[in-house]
Amino acid sequence: MWGSKPKDMIEIENLNIHIKGNHILKNVNVAIPDKQITCIIGPSGCGKTTLLRTLNRLIDTTEDVKLAGKVLVDGQNVIASGAEITELRRRIGLVSQRPCPLPMSIYNNVAYGCRINKMSKGRALHRVVVENLRNVGLWEEVKDRLRSPAARLSIGQQQRLCLARSLAVQPEYILADEATSALDPISAKTVEDLFVKLKEQYTIIMVTHTLRQALRIADNVVFMYLGEIIESGPAEQVFKHPQHELTQKYLSGAFS
Numbered sequence: 001m002w003g004s005k006p007k008d009m010i011e012i013e014n015l016n017i018h019i020k021g022n023h024i025l026k027n028v029n030v031a032i033p034d035k036q037i038t039c040i041i042g043p044s045g046c047g048k049t050t051l052l053r054t055l056n057r058l059i060d061t062t063e064d065v066k067l068a069g070k071v072l073v074d075g076q077n078v079i080a081s082g083a084e085i086t087e088l089r090r091r092i093g094l095v096s097q098r099p100c101p102l103p104m105s106i107y108n109n110v111a112y113g114c115r116i117n118k119m120s121k122g123r124a125l126h127r128v129v130v131e132n133l134r135n136v137g138l139w140e141e142v143k144d145r146l147r148s149p150a151a152r153l154s155i156g157q158q159q160r161l162c163l164a165r166s167l168a169v170q171p172e173y174i175l176a177d178e179a180t181s182a183l184d185p186i187s188a189k190t191v192e193d194l195f196v197k198l199k200e201q202y203t204i205i206m207v208t209h210t211l212r213q214a215l216r217i218a219d220n221v222v223f224m225y226l227g228e229i230i231e232s233g234p235a236e237q238v239f240k241h242p243q244h245e246l247t248q249k250y251l252s253g254a255f256s
Helices: 048-055 085-091 106-116 122-135 155-168 185-198 211-217 235-240 245-251
Strands: 009-019 022-033 037-041 065-073 092-095 173-177 203-207 220-225 228-234
Touching: 009 048, 009 203, 022 048, 022 203, 022 220, 022 228, 037 048, 037 211, 048 065, 048 092, 048 173, 048 203, 085 092, 092 155, 106 122, 106 155, 122 155, 155 173, 155 185, 173 185, 185 203, 185 211, 211 235, 220 235, 220 245, 228 235, 228 245
Parallel strands: 037 203, 037 220, 092 173, 173 203
Antiparallel strands: 009 022, 009 065, 220 228
16 A cells, blocks of 8 residues: 555655666655656766666666665655555656657557556547547547557657557656657657646656756756765756756756
8 A cells, every 4th residue: 555645746865776786876865846847967877867767666677786765655665675566667657768669559559558457448448548649749640540550650759659658557757768869859849848738737757968958847956966966956946046066067068
């Protein structure tokens, strides 16, 4: 059972991660506000994706990984032994850097999670598919070819399809790992606009290498460097009045 604490945020306490003996995340402490877009920024190799993948336990697929500390979702430590990982991954969906449509039709990509989680079938399942294709602005583009292979879609359409697939299982959180970096500017803007719209219903945590993107859409910012969180807070505060010298240098382009 999930904890009875009212859902207001994800809280990370003293999180340390070692991979093959290397200390990747170091004493990470941060709170993720509910119903906001939190952008995790920082130079390559600073631990952004590792932190993101820890939130729904995808880090477990990494060889020789050791975790310590707490990742609290609704008050429950989801990295503790005995945590229900399947349910966790339903509640915390992931949109990857490159779209990963399943080798099946457009329709079945969206329906897949509902079927394996036994959430809906028949007409109810059809409504879920249509609703979520509409939610990501894809319905009008694909309504006449729902049985076509998803791989025939453009990269931008595939990314929106993967987002629809995540939304279909009714998550509470959306993780986005550089979800627009492989897209053309128009498709990237479409996905950005979707995230801004979706934050009314979901908490969105997004890794981005593009400061301009974070400036456009972030409500909250987490700046990481060498596995540590250097600074975090409301986007306006971090971008306009950074408190740490490292943050100031990163935002000024002194390193990337």
